[in-house]
Amino acid sequence: MGDIPPLAQSTPFPIIKPLPPDLFAVHGASAEMRWEAMRGQGHLVPNDRFFVRNHTATPLIDLTTWRLRLHGSGLRSPRDLTYADLLALPATTVDCAIECAGNGRSFFGTQQGRPAAGTPWRLGGIGVARWRGVRLSAVLALAGLRGDAVDVLPSGLDPEYVDGGVNLGHVRRPLPVAKALGDVLLAYEMNGEPLPPDHGFPVRVVVPGWTGIASVKWVGDIEVSTTPLSSPWSTGMYRMFGPGSPPGGGPPLTTQVVKSAFELPWEAVLPAGRAHLLSGRSWSGTGRVTRVEVSDDRGASWRPARVRDTGHSAAWVLWDAEWTPARPGPHTLMARATDETGAGQPLRTAYNTMGYLFDAIVEHPVTVVS
Ligand code: MTE
Numbered sequence: 001m002g003d004i005p006p007l008a009q010s011t012p013f014p015i016i017k018p019l020p021p022d023l024f025a026v027h028g029a030s031a032e033m034r035w036e037a038m039r040g041q042g043h044l045v046p047n048d049r050f051f052v053r054n055h056t057a058t059p060l061i062d063l064t065t066w067r068l069r070l071h072g073s074g075l076r077s078p079r080d081l082t083y084a085d086l087l088a089l090p091a092t093t094v095d096c097a098i099e100c101a102g103n104g105r106s107f108f109g110t111q112q113g114r115p116a117a118g119t120p121w122r123l124g125g126i127g128v129a130r131w132r133g134v135r136l137s138a139v140l141a142l143a144g145l146r147g148d149a150v151d152v153l154p155s156g157l158d159p160e161y162v163d164g165g166v167n168l169g170h171v172r173r174p175l176p177v178a179k180a181l182g183d184v185l186l187a188y189e190m191n192g193e194p195l196p197p198d199h200g201f202p203v204r205v206v207v208p209g210w211t212g213i214a215s216v217k218w219v220g221d222i223e224v225s226t227t228p229l230s231s232p233w234s235t236g237m238y239r240m241f242g243p244g245s246p247p248g249g250g251p252p253l254t255t256q257v258v259k260s261a262f263e264l265p266w267e268a269v270l271p272a273g274r275a276h277l278l279s280g281r282s283w284s285g286t287g288r289v290t291r292v293e294v295s296d297d298r299g300a301s302w303r304p305a306r307v308r309d310t311g312h313s314a315a316w317v318l319w320d321a322e323w324t325p326a327r328p329g330p331h332t333l334m335a336r337a338t339d340e341t342g343a344g345q346p347l348r349t350a351y352n353t354m355g356y357l358f359d360a361i362v363e364h365p366v367t368v369v370s
Pocket of ligand 1: 050051052053054055056098099100101127155156157158171198199200211212213214215216217218
């Protein structure tokens with residue numbers, strides 16, 4: 001199943017914000033953040049350089065007619081909420097990452113010799129932002145959540161997704177009630193501004209720590225059910241398929257894995273014989289990153305990087321390490337992280353056909369010039 005959808009007929013381009021080539025690499029309807037653009041930036045990714053992952057195209061939604069429809073057998077008081085209704089509820093702010101399940105997918109091919117189908121992300125299918133909005137749990141309580149409700153299904157208002165000639169409908173993916181009642185947000189602000197159109201205006205779901213598909217953008221409808229719900233995004237996609245997985249695929253993907261990236265261009269060029277302050281970021285969906293190490297000899301030896309900040313369990317840590325390359329020519333830099341649960345980064349990620357959850361240490365190519 002291809003990850004790059006046909007472009008919508010009605011819009012000139014599926015992403016609205018400018019995508020300057022020094023900030024983004026464009027893949028079909030999606031745009032990958034360039035890591036070198038994060039060097040010198042703070043903890044958060046500014047909205048103008050945050051990656052975009054669209055199945056179809058960014059819709060332009062009229063606030064005067066937009067409603068959030070809450071319905072289904074799991075609610076005692078189904079209702080429609082306006083934007084003003086949401087803004088009137090108590091607000092919560094969360095700094096967290098949204099990361100595509102396929103982030104790092106290209107390395108199944110380029111590093112491990114077995115390409116996986118789908119958008120060929122390097123490591124730029126992630127961003128961290130300050131999301132402000134209303135707890136999903138508060139909205140569900142308002143609509144009379146029943147004690148026997150099991151699943152919550154937010155749907156997006158972007159055009160329906162057609163894959164291989166089959167219309168799969170609006171992007172939607174069920175969340176178990178237990179997760180929906182936890183740290184999940186209905187966000188209307190990103191880094192202090194109303195959500196930009198490409199990132200879900202007027203309201204998106206934000207599910208800290210989980211693969212990005214759970215964070216449905218442009219949400220217009222939430223079904224709550226006392227019986228399990230499913231969608232193509234929880235059955236045919238966003239599960240592990242291939243060797244090592246059951247014939248029908250593994251369970252729907254939830255938490256993200258550990259990854260590390262250098263804030264360097266892909267194929268960086270650095271002068272020889274002088275000290276460079278390498279910088280980067282590491283993150284994990286399962287806990288705070290506690291240790292980062294770097295290697296310049298293909299993993300034969302490792303030394304600790306200086307971790308610059310901690311305490312953001314659902315975001316990333318910034319780190320740096322000095323490196324003085326002695327000889328000109330091609331080099332490989334590697335970084336690996338470990339989180340508080342002990343989860344780390346292996347040398348290889350087990351293959352899965354759709355190329356999800358690449359957690360192996362990435363070999364970053366650098367050319368040192370005299
Ligand atoms: N929600 C809708 N309605 N349509 C989409 O195409 N893409 C999902 C998710 N929510 C998507 C969506 C995926 S796969 C990811 S990784 C994130 O949105 C990306 O969020 P961003 O574009 O704000 O970075």
